[in-house]
Amino acid sequence: MNITEQSIHNNSSKIKRSDQEFVLSNVRLETGFVHDDSYNNSEQIVATKTAFFDLLISNGKIEAITEYNQTKEVQNKIEQADSADLVTIDADRLLMLPTLQDMHIHIDKTYYGTGWQAAPWNGSIKDMIDFEKTLIPKLLPNSQQRAEKCIELMQSYGSTFARCHANVDPVSGLKSLEHLLLALDNYRDSFDWQIAAFPQHGILYSQSESLLREAAQMDIDFIGGLDPTVVDGDMEKSLDIMFGVALDYNKGIDIHLHEDLPSGKAVMEHMIKRVKENPVLQGKTFITHAYALAMLPSQELKNIADQFAKYGIGIISSVPIGKQVMPLPTLIEHGVKVLTGTDNLMDNFSPFGTGDMLQKANLCAQLYDWTDEYRLNRALKMVTQHLLPLDDEGKQVWPFVGAAADFILLNASCSAEAVARLPKREAVYYKGKAIA
Template sequence: MNKKFWISNVLLEEGFIYDNKEVGGTKTGTYHLFIEDGKIIKIQKGDLPKDDNTILDAKGLLALPSFIEKHIHLDKGHFGGPWKASTSFHSVAQRIKEEEEFLPKFLPITRERAEKLLELITSNGVTHARVQCNVDPVVGLGNLERVIEALENYKDKLTYELVAFPQHGLLRSNSAPIMREAMRNGVNVVGGLDPATIDNDIEKSLHTMMDMAVEFNSDVDIHIHDGGKLGMYTINRLAQIVEEAKWQGRVNVSHAYCMGDSPLEEVKDLADRLASLNMSIATTVPIDLPAPPLPLLHQRGVKVYVVNDNINDHWSPFGTGDMLQKASRLAERFGFIDEYSLTRALGFATNGVTPLDEEGNQAWPKVGDDANIVFTEASCSAEAVARRTKKNAVMFKGKIVSGKL
């Protein structure tokens, strides 16, 4: 594709339409975008300028900011191969035992399966992913090496960050040495897992993880499945350690089921603490487990991401790879049924970027933004979320990487 070109007849949101002081609709207009060197250089209405540049006709498709996937496992997947359902779930420890048995046999197809998942999520509009990758004594850096190969083969479709994830327990499997080796080999996020029920030592597990993050000047992504008082205590203790280490803005808690089955006042207090430390939450918005109260967390200033996590692997046979579907599930799960709320739901899948800000002012796209765009058959973002509309084309840094215009 040419480095300079026009995208004509693009539908962009312009503002809210009010009905009795409530948002009753979204006003849109047709625009032309000039793209140069992967960035949006001009945004204009009216007649398309007559110049020698190539023109791609969007034919009235709605432009949305591309999606950010903040938690996905590319290794250990059945997707892309023969159908295989998961075995009955009994415990996280049981799943870990299963992994220890099949991971070495899986290595020859790990890169191929990772690429199938990358094709799935990029075709659905993801242009950045935080990738969780097993680092453990069972396969060493085997998974990591193969996932990096897959990601490098897709670097023209998305950017990524890598989490060294001690799936078998940081302490339980003595994974700290191999984790440090991973951090010296291009990984940029330290992972953690259930310090109480998997590592059986909250203090040592959290401190080992945080010490490693400080050593490598790395962000942290810890998976906490434990519910109730145990999970709440673990996150509170983590928050204290984050504050002591001055690691504000660099720690994410994935899952946090405990925030969905604990007293509301306790959840509010924890949410305020997370917000003060700029700690984020990533959730699949589960329907079979307690989901963190995302509207409450968002209202109290906690950064929240909806994520896919795993897609048809030995943990779960489900998953679509579609971030728009995840935003839609959030909206459905928490009663986001009005026009305004549906427009806000989109932001949970785009790192907070929405076409209109909370007051209805145009917020995206702006001149100078990367040309990372999803073109969809919708009249507005609210419709796109509610109806999970078709994505006709995905653009990454000014290049069509899926579909066509």
């Protein structure tokens, strides 16, 4: 199904896609839930209500929302505007959803963009660190170009934001980070990002504290860490350096934690203690992967989830499948901020990344048996930083007048169908500009 464009006045066919006004017409928006009490004598949400609207987009924001074909407010705007450049884009009843956000991805050292390459089999993180000592120099010369191809792939699937983790290590120095910054800057008009400086080879194991401190003075947002017990061999010293750098330069924290029990739990407890001591890090501290959570007894998991929620420590997951299924529903139930990311696009750790964040919502729904309309609808929040068209009670809360015109259009009847069926993204808009 194609998006068609036609002028409103003066037979103008010129489309100004940025910093200009246009009308997105005949677009499907979610308006509420349909309840039914005939299922085992209990009420269920069985469908999502939608209706068709016209939106006036101006200077990257949504300026007006009116029912389709009842556009008096929009027409008034048209009369006040330079009608020669004002056009309508017929959305042809496509569903409008918020753009997606990838909260954990490595695009600084990807194979993507250079043809197929599987990940080498390897049994330990330290063996992979040794492998990277020869791999990274081969990847660096073209790492900027491959990162740009990754950005374009993410955009094509509807992502307009990513938290990118960049290697900071003695092999690449700051070059991986510098190349990533160049790549992202080339998409500054169509993409948003955060950057975590990631000591992939260990803070202590590769003596990378000085590099982290140099990186912290660049345009980054988070200080990372890696398995402080298994890789660095001194949990408290490794974590204290990570926290120290973050505090010294006013950055957040996002650590990779792959460790099992008991060390994985000990790391999380020490991090809770440090964040409790430093309230400035509350809401700015994240643990990525955190596989040990899947191994905790039920009550211990609930206790640590309560502490995460109390002190604003978030969990970011790639939603792994395999021996251990992450207890994301329990974390969400206890108020923990849970976000997801694709992790990679075909690199030396995995060949399976697709760049499609909607697929992560779909994977959550499959893993946790979110098969009904309501939970499929709510699953979308896993990939939008919790921005949804409807609140938990079914009240329409997005889009709204004044919101950034960041949205995707797809051929689905509602969010639940989009999550379950993964339809093609027909169009992606960033600040009112079609980017894919």
